[in-house]
Structures are given as structure tokens and as C-alpha cells.
Amino acid sequence: MTQAPPPSPSPRPAPGAVSVPRRRASTCEDCTVRERSACACLSHAEIGQLQGLSHPLSFAVRESLFVEGQRADAIYSLTSGMARLYKLLRDGRRQIVGFALPGEVLGFASTETFAFSADAVTPVVACAFPRSTYLAFVDTRPHLLRRLHEDTARELALAQEQMLLLGRRTAEERLVCFLLGMRERWARVGRDSPTVALPMGRQDIADFLGLTIETVSRGLNRLAREGAILLVPDGVRLLDGERMARLAAA
Amino acid sequence: MTQAPPPSPSPRPAPGAVSVPRRRASTCEDCTVRERSACACLSHAEIGQLQGLSHPLSFAVRESLFVEGQRADAIYSLTSGMARLYKLLRDGRRQIVGFALPGEVLGFASTETFAFSADAVTPVVACAFPRSTYLAFVDTRPHLLRRLHEDTARELALAQEQMLLLGRRTAEERLVCFLLGMRERWARVGRDSPTVALPMGRQDIADFLGLTIETVSRGLNRLAREGAILLVPDGVRLLDGERMARLAAA
DNA sequence: TGCGCGCCTTGATCCAGATCAAACGCCCCG
DNA sequence: CGGGGCGTTTGATCTGGATCAAGGCGCGCA
Numbered sequence: 001m002t003q004a005p006p007p008s009p010s011p012r013p014a015p016g017a018v019s020v021p022r023r024r025a026s027t028c029e030d031c032t033v034r035e036r037s038a039c040a041c042l043s044h045a046e047i048g049q050l051q052g053l054s055h056p057l058s059f060a061v062r063e064s065l066f067v068e069g070q071r072a073d074a075i076y077s078l079t080s081g082m083a084r085l086y087k088l089l090r091d092g093r094r095q096i097v098g099f100a101l102p103g104e105v106l107g108f109a110s111t112e113t114f115a116f117s118a119d120a121v122t123p124v125v126a127c128a129f130p131r132s133t134y135l136a137f138v139d140t141r142p143h144l145l146r147r148l149h150e151d152t153a154r155e156l157a158l159a160q161e162q163m164l165l166l167g168r169r170t171a172e173e174r175l176v177c178f179l180l181g182m183r184e185r186w187a188r189v190g191r192d193s194p195t196v197a198l199p200m201g202r203q204d205i206a207d208f209l210g211l212t213i214e215t216v217s218r219g220l221n222r223l224a225r226e227g228a229i230l231l232v233p234d235g236v237r238l239l240d241g242e243r244m245a246r247l248a249a250a
Numbered sequence: 251m252t253q254a255p256p257p258s259p260s261p262r263p264a265p266g267a268v269s270v271p272r273r274r275a276s277t278c279e280d281c282t283v284r285e286r287s288a289c290a291c292l293s294h295a296e297i298g299q300l301q302g303l304s305h306p307l308s309f310a311v312r313e314s315l316f317v318e319g320q321r322a323d324a325i326y327s328l329t330s331g332m333a334r335l336y337k338l339l340r341d342g343r344r345q346i347v348g349f350a351l352p353g354e355v356l357g358f359a360s361t362e363t364f365a366f367s368a369d370a371v372t373p374v375v376a377c378a379f380p381r382s383t384y385l386a387f388v389d390t391r392p393h394l395l396r397r398l399h400e401d402t403a404r405e406l407a408l409a410q411e412q413m414l415l416l417g418r419r420t421a422e423e424r425l426v427c428f429l430l431g432m433r434e435r436w437a438r439v440g441r442d443s444p445t446v447a448l449p450m451g452r453q454d455i456a457d458f459l460g461l462t463i464e465t466v467s468r469g470l471n472r473l474a475r476e477g478a479i480l481l482v483p484d485g486v487r488l489l490d491g492e493r494m495a496r497l498a499a500a
Numbered sequence: 501t502g503c504g505c506g507c508c509t510t511g512a513t514c515c516a517g518a519t520c521a522a523a524c525g526c527c528c529c530g
Numbered sequence: 531c532g533g534g535g536c537g538t539t540t541g542a543t544c545t546g547g548a549t550c551a552a553g554g555c556g557c558g559c560a
């Protein structure tokens with residue numbers, strides 16, 4: 001099952017997407033995700049100070065926010081859109097380690113360089129902070145630090161859940177867990193609905209679940225044929241939550 | 251390749267090991283891992299205060315420190331020995347999410363309950379702190395909080411590396427990465443040597459790498475036959491680092 | 501000294517999911 | 531309105547690693 005060394009078509013460098021970051025006119029005041037992001041723990045005054053340090057950027061689909069190994073001199077807070085976070089092997093095999101949703105902080109690297117690459121699945125808007133400035137700001141705000149620590153711990157728990165999925169679950173279980181997980185994540189950013197948006201392509205799902213695109217396609221269509229889900233453009237409607245939960249087997 | 255639903259023999263509840271935690275006579279003063287653990291960032295006075303809150307425990311081999319889902323009312327700092335951290339599926343499939351070495355803090359859960367189980371691979375000694383007391387202590391010590399955040403971020407990066415391994419690497423690559431990784435981890439706790447100690451059994455390695463015990467055994471013996479490693483009791487001596495690095499293919 | 505029990509190794513066979521190979525559908529563009 | 535490209539689906543076949551099945555080996559215990 002494991003993808004063999006021969007170069008896979010997984011990685012796709014941003015093609016046409018020109019990398020000309022544009023300044024954003026908006027302010028932290030009207031940031032739609034402030035209450036859900038780490039910023040939620042800051043006072044009004046602190047928000048004001050923070051805005052002075054931030055550097056809002058937009059990214060087109062497929063454009064990359066940063067790449068693995070690059071010097072991590074900026075920290076990004078996603079305000080809208082979705083990004084895929086991934087690691088590559090030299091021969092092109094790719095593992096997506098997560099999909100970032102609005103409110104998430106990216107690139108808070110434990111090392112000097114980014115541990116993974118990130119690029120835009122949909123158009124993305126993010127606040128960028130110079131790393132050193134950001135670290136200095138955090139250092140004098142223990143409540144923010146605590147919040148960031150909590151967020152990182154939650155991320156870690158999620159990563160461990162994914163390790164269980166990648167190491168021990170069958171293809172069908174992976175798909176079901178993925179859909180259920182996405183539903184829950186959308187719910188936490190306010191989009192709670194049995195219709196789960198899937199802005200990423202099949203190849204992205206495959207690279208997230210440690211499968212091939214064919215296995216993902218077949219699995220999804222089988223679930224649909226069996227009436228557990230309904231495939232809709234750019235998403236899936238969960239029809240039989242009962243059965244889904246049973247298939248997830250946890 | 252994925253282990254199918256039928257119950258696997260992976261999980262082994264502590265059998266004879268009686269769970270009678272004993273008080274330890276030692277103090278933080280002579281803690282051999284203080285300089286490598288998060289405690290390293292504390293002043294002499296703080297160490298003293300912390301000791302008052304700690305509650306040293308010993309665990310016999312196979313004895314469990316805590317189990318997934320249990321209310322997380324204690325936090326453990328490993329001072330000696332090795333623990334395996336794992337998650338189980340209802341049917342018995344097991345994924346080891348990590349091996350804890352001295353200096354690591356366990357159970358700093360993001361939720362009210364433990365996200366994984368932990369038990370002793372070798373005899374283990376750990377400092378236990380009541381959760382609430384510990385959190386209160388940390389809350390007034392931003393430098394400690396920062397250190398914990400760094401440690402958690404490093405853990406997260408490791409988990410992402412493991413996701414790449416589980417999702418995209420071949421069995422042989424997984425083994426090589428594991429050995430190289432263990433060597434590095436031992437080095438960071440002061441045991442730097444081409445002979446890598448492997449106190450855990452083959453089944454543990456298999457459950458960490460998302461493989462079966464047979465595949466691990468065959469892989470290790472093949473590497474030995476080919477001269478890349480030498481199998482020794484409770485460990486492995488790395489002979490051909492050159493080749494190993496090539497096989498790891500990163 | 502011998503016995504039994506946990507591991508670990510080794511061999512034979514099987515199968516879930518990978519790989520190879522076509523289409524298909526849809527949207528954008530000319 | 532037609533064509534071409536990209537993402538997806540579907541079918542046929544292959545295979546890495548799982549599963550099934552014996553041994554072997556070392557150590558503690560009687």
C-alpha cells in the first residue's frame with residue numbers, strides 16, 4: 001500500500017499564481033475570526049498594539065505561504081480561507097499534516113526553520129507578524145502565551161489521533177473519520193451543518209489520509225452508493241451519522 | 251497492509267505488576283534529569299517550591315501511569331526509565347504515539363481527560379503533580395510556561411514527522427527512521443553511542459511504526475544480514491550510518 | 501537439569517490497497 | 531459551439547506487507 005519511491009504526482013508547485021502579497025485595508029476591529037483565534041484572550045488595548053505589528057497578506061489559490069526548511073521569520077494567523085500544511089519526501093511523496101482553518105496560527109516553529117510547507121487551498125487572507133516582534137509581544141503577555149500553549153497542545157492531540165488513523169485504520173475508516181472530523185472542525189468555526197465543505201481536491205484528501213487518489217474516490221463513491229453520504233459539488237452531505245459513527249470504530 | 255478489525259494481540263494490560271506507588275526518598279536536588287527537563291528553567295528557590303508540590307512515584311514494568319479517557323488530575327515528569335504512550339481502538343488495534351524518556355512531561359492534556367495511555371516499558375520513576383496545583387504554579391511563572399510551550403511545539407513537530415512516516419514511508423524506511431530517531435533521542439539525554447538501546451519489544455516497535463511484528467522482525471534481520479546494523483541484546487548497533495541515511499530518504 | 505512460557509524468527513499464502521490504464525464530465529476559452 | 535485540459539471516476543492487475551502457521555531460543559523456576 002505504501003507509495004513506492006517513484007516520483008508521485010502529489011506535489012504541485014504554485015503555477016500561475018503570482019506571489020505579489022497585497023496590503024489589506026481591514027483592521028483587527030472587524031476581524032471576523034478574532035473571537036475564535038488566540039486574539040480572543042487579548043484586551044482591546046492589546047489588540048490595538050498587535051495591529052501595529054501585523055502585516056496582512058492575501059494569497060491566491062495554490063500560492064504558498066511558506067515552505068519547509070525556509071527560515072521561519074514570520075508567523076501567520078489565518079483570517080479566511082483554507083491552507084494545506086504538508087511535508088515532502090525527496091522523491092515527491094507528500095504527507096499533508098493538516099488543513100488550517102480561520103483562527104489558526106501557523107509557523108510558530110520550535111526551530112529556526114519551518115517544519116512544513118503551507119499553501120492556499122482556497123484564497124487565503126492571513127496576518128503576518130515578524131517572528132522576533134511577535135515573540136517579544138508574547139513574552140510580555142502570559143495570558144496569550146497560555147492560550148498559545150493550549151492551542152498547541154490541542155494540535156498535538158489531533159496529530160496523535162491522526163497517527164492512530166494512519167498507522168492502524170483501514171481505508172474506509174480513514175475516510176469516515178476524515179469526514180466526521182471535518183464536520184466538527186467546520187462546526188468550531190461556526191459552519192455547523194450536515195453538509196461538509198471539502199474545498200480541497202481528492203489528491204489532497206489522499207495525501208492527508210495516507211491513501212491514493214483512486215482509493216479515496218472509490219471509498220467516497222461506495223459510501224454514497226450505500227446511502228451513508230451524498231456527494232455534492234465541493235463537499236459531502238452526511239446522511240447516515242449513525243452508520244458513519246459505527247464505521248469510525250473508535 | 252492495514253491491520254483489519256479482528257482483535258490484535260497488541261494491547262497487554264499490566265499483569266502481575268501491582269499498583270502500589272511508593273514514595274521516593276530523593277529530592278529535586280539530586281534529580282539527574284533536572285538540567286534536561288523543563289525544570290532547567292527554574293531558579294534554585296523555585297525548584298524548592300516545586301518539590302513541595304511533587305509526589306514521586308515508581309512504576310514496575312508494564313504498570314500503567316494513566317489510561318486514556320481517565321480524568322487527568324495529575325501531571326507526570328519522567329525522571330528515569332522509559333514509558334510507552336499509546337491509543338487503542340475498541341477492537342484492540344494499538345498505535346503507540348511515542349516513547350517517553352527521562353525529562354519529558356506527560357499528561358499536560360488539553361482536555362479534562364488523558365488523550366492517551368502510558369505504561370512503563372522499563373521500571374519508571376516519575377514526579378507526579380496534582381494538576382490544579384501544577385497549573386497554578388505554571389501560571390505565575392511565564393518562563394516555565396514558555397519552556398513548556400517550546401517543548402510541546404517540539405513534540406508536535408515530531409508527531410508531524412511521524413505522520414509522514416506512517417502515511418508515506420515503506421516498511422524498511424520506517425525501521426531505519428526509527429533507529430536513527432532513537433539514536434538521536436538517546437543522544438539528547440546523554441547516551442550518545444552507535445549502539446542504540448531498544449528496551450521495548452518487537453510488538454511495541456511494530457505498533458509505533460504501523461507495521462506487524464513479523465515485518466519488524468524481518469526488516470531488522472534483513473538490515474543485519476546486509477551489514478547495515480548489528481542486532482545485540484535489547485538494542486542495535488548502527489554499522490553503516492551512510493547507508494542508513496540513504497535508506498531514510500528524506 | 502529440565503520444563504514452560506514469552507518473545508522472536510522464519511516460511512507459506514493471502515488480500516487491501518497500490519499501480520496501471522482508460523474514459524468521463526465539466527468548465528473555461530477561443 | 532467545439533476542443534482541450536484538469537480533476538475525477540472506473541476497471542484490471544499487481545504487490546508489499548498482513549495473516550496464518552510453525553519452530554527456535556533464552557530465561558526463570560521447580
